[in-house]
Amino acid sequence: MFQGMNFAPAQLPGELEALRREVREFLNAETDWHPNSDFNAGASPEFSKRFAAKGWIGMTWPKAYGGGGRSFLERYVITEELLAAGAPVGCHWIADRQSGPLLLKFGTEAQKQAFLPGIISGESFYSIGMSEPDTGSDLASIRTSAVQVPGGWCLNGSKIWTSNAHLNHFMVTLVRTAPATDNRHEGMSQFIVPIHADGVTVRGIDNLAGEQDFNQIFFDDVFIPDDHVVGEPGNGWAQVMSELAYERSGPERFLSAFRVLAEFGKSLQNGATESQARLYGQLVAHLVVLRRMSISIASLLEEGLMPDTEAALIKDLGNSYERLVPEVVRLYLPGQVPKGLAQALEECVLHAPSFTLRGGTREILRGMIARGLGLR
Amino acid sequence: MNEEQQLIGEMARRMLTDHCSAEVIDRAEQGDFPDSLWTLLDDNGLTTLGVAESSGGAGGSFGDALVVLREAGRKAAPLPLAETLLAGLVLSQLGQRLPEGPVSLVQGSVTLTEAGQLQGVVEGVKFARYCKTFLVVAQRGDASMICQIPADAAVLTHSKDLAGEASDSVQVATTVQPEACFAINDAELDAMLVWGAAMRAVMMAGALEEALAATVGYSLERKQFGKAIAKFQAIQQQLAVFATQVAASTRAAETLMVQPEVASIDVAIAKARIGEAAGICAEIAHQVHGAIGYTRDHRLNHLTRRLWSWRDAFGHEAYWQERLGRSLLADETGDLWQQVTALG
Numbered sequence: 001m002f003q004g005m006n007f008a009p010a011q012l013p014g015e016l017e018a019l020r021r022e023v024r025e026f027l028n029a030e031t032d033w034h035p036n037s038d039f040n041a042g043a044s045p046e047f048s049k050r051f052a053a054k055g056w057i058g059m060t061w062p063k064a065y066g067g068g069g070r071s072f073l074e075r076y077v078i079t080e081e082l083l084a085a086g087a088p089v090g091c092h093w094i095a096d097r098q099s100g101p102l103l104l105k106f107g108t109e110a111q112k113q114a115f116l117p118g119i120i121s122g123e124s125f126y127s128i129g130m131s132e133p134d135t136g137s138d139l140a141s142i143r144t145s146a147v148q149v150p151g152g153w154c155l156n157g158s159k160i161w162t163s164n165a166h167l168n169h170f171m172v173t174l175v176r177t178a179p180a181t182d183n184r185h186e187g188m189s190q191f192i193v194p195i196h197a198d199g200v201t202v203r204g205i206d207n208l209a210g211e212q213d214f215n216q217i218f219f220d221d222v223f224i225p226d227d228h229v230v231g232e233p234g235n236g237w238a239q240v241m242s243e244l245a246y247e248r249s250g251p252e253r254f255l256s257a258f259r260v261l262a263e264f265g266k267s268l269q270n271g272a273t274e275s276q277a278r279l280y281g282q283l284v285a286h287l288v289v290l291r292r293m294s295i296s297i298a299s300l301l302e303e304g305l306m307p308d309t310e311a312a313l314i315k316d317l318g319n320s321y322e323r324l325v326p327e328v329v330r331l332y333l334p335g336q337v338p339k340g341l342a343q344a345l346e347e348c349v350l351h352a353p354s355f356t357l358r359g360g361t362r363e364i365l366r367g368m369i370a371r372g373l374g375l376r
Numbered sequence: 377m378n379e380e381q382q383l384i385g386e387m388a389r390r391m392l393t394d395h396c397s398a399e400v401i402d403r404a405e406q407g408d409f410p411d412s413l414w415t416l417l418d419d420n421g422l423t424t425l426g427v428a429e430s431s432g433g434a435g436g437s438f439g440d441a442l443v444v445l446r447e448a449g450r451k452a453a454p455l456p457l458a459e460t461l462l463a464g465l466v467l468s469q470l471g472q473r474l475p476e477g478p479v480s481l482v483q484g485s486v487t488l489t490e491a492g493q494l495q496g497v498v499e500g501v502k503f504a505r506y507c508k509t510f511l512v513v514a515q516r517g518d519a520s521m522i523c524q525i526p527a528d529a530a531v532l533t534h535s536k537d538l539a540g541e542a543s544d545s546v547q548v549a550t551t552v553q554p555e556a557c558f559a560i561n562d563a564e565l566d567a568m569l570v571w572g573a574a575m576r577a578v579m580m581a582g583a584l585e586e587a588l589a590a591t592v593g594y595s596l597e598r599k600q601f602g603k604a605i606a607k608f609q610a611i612q613q614q615l616a617v618f619a620t621q622v623a624a625s626t627r628a629a630e631t632l633m634v635q636p637e638v639a640s641i642d643v644a645i646a647k648a649r650i651g652e653a654a655g656i657c658a659e660i661a662h663q664v665h666g667a668i669g670y671t672r673d674h675r676l677n678h679l680t681r682r683l684w685s686w687r688d689a690f691g692h693e694a695y696w697q698e699r700l701g702r703s704l705l706a707d708e709t710g711d712l713w714q715q716v717t718a719l720g
Binding site for chain 1: 596607617620624626705710720
């Protein structure tokens with residue numbers, strides 16, 4: 001019988017407000033970027049470097065590796081401030097959220113020493129290497145593979161939809177290292193692939209908005225030394241799955257359209273019709289509840305729990321919300337549409353299709369929720 | 377929720393699970409008030425929780441009372457719990473004591489003359505026929521007054537609302553003594569609306585949780601095409617959406633339960649958000665249940681008819697959305713993110 005899910009009320013500790021003010025001051029002083037709350041919409045190596053100088057990349061990681069040793073909730077405050085301000089976080093986002101924690105959990109001591117300091121200093125940027133031309137939601141069907149050679153592995157195949165690969169340095173790549181058996185989840189491994197290694201080719205793909213955002217990457221007899229295998233060969237599937245609760249419950253899953261809402265609010269400051277005020281209230285009500293749910297999950301993660309179903313649920317609800325915002329705001333614009341609002345709206349409409357695809361499609365997430373409900 | 381609230385919630389749920397069966401709810405709809413259930417809850421202090429002991433209540437916080445009301449919503453309890461609590465809060469605010477038994481507010485177009493003549497008709501007074509006392513909101517010139525009258529001083533015409541709960545027309549034409557009349561200002565009147573909205577919001581949250589559990593359970597039992605309908609992706613995807621709406625509702629409701637003082641902006645958020653969820657979820661619940669859910673024989677209607685009724689009571693979604701939107705826009709800084717983070 002379904003027993004409910006765990007979204008017990010939790011609040012960010014009051015002492016984090018000082019940190020919040022500090023981030024806001026930092027962001028207010030940054031002016032050389034165009035704001036967009038979609039974490040994937042802007043990437044600036046210079047910004048990431050300045051951000052890293054504040055000690056805010058890898059801030060939850062152990063001090064032994066140069067991390068900040070701070071709490072997951074402190075990181076939450078910083079990430080949501082970045083998104084709300086529309087900062088160009090694309091370069092460091094994946095390394096900070098996913099690749100670094102993965103190495104901390106499964107990497108060897110030597111890997112931690114070798115790779116984490118570059119992430120923390122804002123000099124090494126990472127991509128996710130999961131999807132392939134014939135592999136989307138069915139991740140276990142990957143065909144990129146590697147065979148053992150003296151001292152390492154010989155990698156062949158291709159990954160696709162790799163955000164910012166043209167700016168990044170490494171890709172944590174899921175690879176088949178043993179032929180598929182009846183258990184499709186066996187025989188996969190994760191490699192740290194240097195994107196500039198011999199045999200790696202990056203080909204840009206223009207997204208719908210006309211931006212070079214993602215890429216296809218080709219591996220042609222790329223040599224991967226043994227010390228670039230993350231964790232145990234064959235453990236790749238379990239490692240990939242362990243990243244998901246972090247990936248799915250964060251503020252980037254409901255704040256992508258925030259600039260639209262904020263600009264809409266500003267445009268109504270001098271008077272709103274009943275319909276405009278109502279829509280604004282509706283959208284803010286959704287936002288506040290989503291944020292509270294996300295903070296509840298962040299608190300569970302802080303306690304070391306892995307609420308996968310709840311994380312999938314937030315992502316689905318949050319992504320639906322992100323897609324709703326531009327669809328409805330466009331119908332209730334003020335007579336004179338301020339430039340900032342018009343621009344935010346146009347960008348959001350063009351990016352919106354990606355919200356419910358990236359990081360797990362709506363249909364896959366709902367399947368996970370259904371599993372949590374005991375339906376499958 | 378704190379430990380005490382957990383215990384209160386468990387106690388209320390146990391009593392209601394044992395004594396508020398589908399038959400009790402159906403009989404209540406036929407006009408048979410569940411006196412013994414009311415007495416059981418009353419004896420355990422659950423009917424006046426949240427009203428100060430000095431005002432004749434059982435003490436505890438408003439949040440504690442909301443914990444009980446969520447359980448009442450979960451079990452579709454056909455009892456004037458919210459109505460009596462609201463009356464208790466109003467009387468407490470006026471420095472008066474809550475009388476024995478169920479009390480309902482009578483709020484509509486009633487006038488009070490200088491001579492103390494109370495006159496008017498108010499439709500849709502919930503559970504009026506079971507009340508011993510009414511609190512009548514009346515206009516005396518430009519001022520609003522609350523007048524406490526014995527229920528038998530009014531003439532009732534019985535009726536039912538969408539939920540099938542008693543919802544009567546109350547006609548008053550009586551003289552009240554000055555000591556039974558109290559001036560009430562606009563802020564106090566608004567507080568009544570906010571309290572009522574908070575109560576209906578958490579009741580909906582309880583009913584939504586129960587409706588989800590019932591619908592999941594039904595989908596696992598009901599077989600078509602040789603297998604449980606839960607095994608079909610089309611059903612799974614619907615129930616996943618249902619679960620997201622319920623999770624949001626629960627979070628919005630529990631925010632109110634843990635607050636030391638209920639904040640009207642959080643009530644606006646909860647009533648707007650949960651009211652929206654109520655419509656979405658009732659639709660999915662019925663779709664998954666199929667024709668059997670569209671009968672009085674099946675108990676799903678106890679929950680869905682209440683959801684449809686409660687979402688309209690004490691301000692529907694559009695009212696609270698607009699009110700929330702206007703209050704946010706009235707802030708001079710115009711910094712939405714600052715407002716959102718300040719809400720916690």
